[in-house]
Amino acid sequence: LSAKSPRIVVLGAGLQGLCVAMALAERGAEVTVLERRPGPMREASYRNEGKIHLGFVYALDRTLETGRAMLSGAITFASLLDRWCGPLPWPRWATDPFRYCVMPGSLADARQLAAYYTQLAALVPEVADELQVEPGYLGRTLTWFWRSGASGAEAPVIAGSRAPLFETEEMAIDTRQFVPALLERVACMPSISLRCGSHVVGADRVGHRYRIELETTRGRETMLADVVVNCTWADRTRLDATVGRNDPGLAWSYRVKHRVIVRPRTSAGIAPITMVQGPYGDVIPFRDGTVLLSWYPVCRTSFEAAPPGDGPAAGPGDAARIADGTLGALAEYFPALRGAEVLSCDSGVIVARATCDVHDPASGLHGRSESGIRGGDGWWSIDTGKLTLAPYHGERAARQVCEELGLAWRARRGA
């Protein structure tokens, strides 16, 4: 950037905020990141299932636009983070590949899903070509993408027999390992200054700049910025509105969803499985022998048109009930989970455009193609959409910010 660098402030230190900061820092910018919590990456970017989506769960978006978006995010996820942070040990954090199980009552049958997966597979080279990258994925190259699989000991038991499965190349990463390693790298980046315990209350325009109002442990403060990138996820549209950037689109939904981590008595017969298509769940065994469980009817505890308050989403009694309910429901399908020890139950907020829940095939929750960057004139706002998309959106946002500033940026083709 130029000798007299503009002051760039990123709001929110989730994966999205950190990715924008790293992409800007790579271009020579000095970036301040404001975070309301005592530390970074403590909300949705930590408390999620870690799946780096290849698009398989978005079979109801017949336009394929969500599949295309997820592929763009997935095939650049590791390479962008490696570029900004130095090589990261993806195989150590990644699960085995996911299998997909079509549940009774699924919103799409096996034939429809197979047709969709075939279309999705055809998009892989197209998306890679467009982005001018190799179809790399968490340190590997995508090759077979999906196939009809056999029904093994890991398949759920449905109506007394093991259900058929689709095999895929999709994987999840263990956020409990990924997050601390990422933060260690970010802490060594001198151009990124992280200010935690800084709750952004609002902002307004002062001449060509933005005055950001903060609440910190020292009281109220203000900060001037030439450029603001709003990555606050559940608080994002509220903050945009304080500078008159009202969202023109469809209504937003805010769901609180829990993840339950257990230690089964044996890891035999437990593989990563996603149950589709509708309000079902996932079983995600990690390399350390723990297993993440999610059963939508129990784990999704609220669906609102406004963000939940700041306090804990569930009290200790609720967390125990959610963990037991989830384990009980999934152990019906996966006998290997019976008797597992519950280790933790936490939750995060999922923000998406929707007015009804996933049981409705018309729900906006079946797509994420509209996520991404909006703004200009010094105020940018990123709807992350999914963890999968954070580096991809971060790179594009940094490019747009620098283009608007009319500053040179070090273009590197090939994420």
Ligand SMILES: Cc1cc2nc3c(=O)[nH]c(=O)nc-3n(C[C@H](O)[C@H](O)[C@H](O)COP(=O)(O)OP(=O)(O)OC[C@H]3O[C@@H](n4cnc5c(N)ncnc54)[C@H](O)[C@@H]3O)c2cc1C
């Ligand atoms: C249970 C669950 C499972 C999920 N599973 C997956 C999955 O498998 N794969 C996938 O791709 N995605 C998944 N997601 C979605 C994914 O977690 C989110 O899309 C992603 O983490 C959002 O990243 P973010 O940085 O925008 O938000 P966050 O990580 O929430 O970061 C926003 C940050 O902004 C801070 N902030 C907010 N308001 C203010 C303010 N006023 N002032 C200062 N700071 C503020 C917050 O404290 C937070 O640190 C899941 C989400 C949940 C909840």
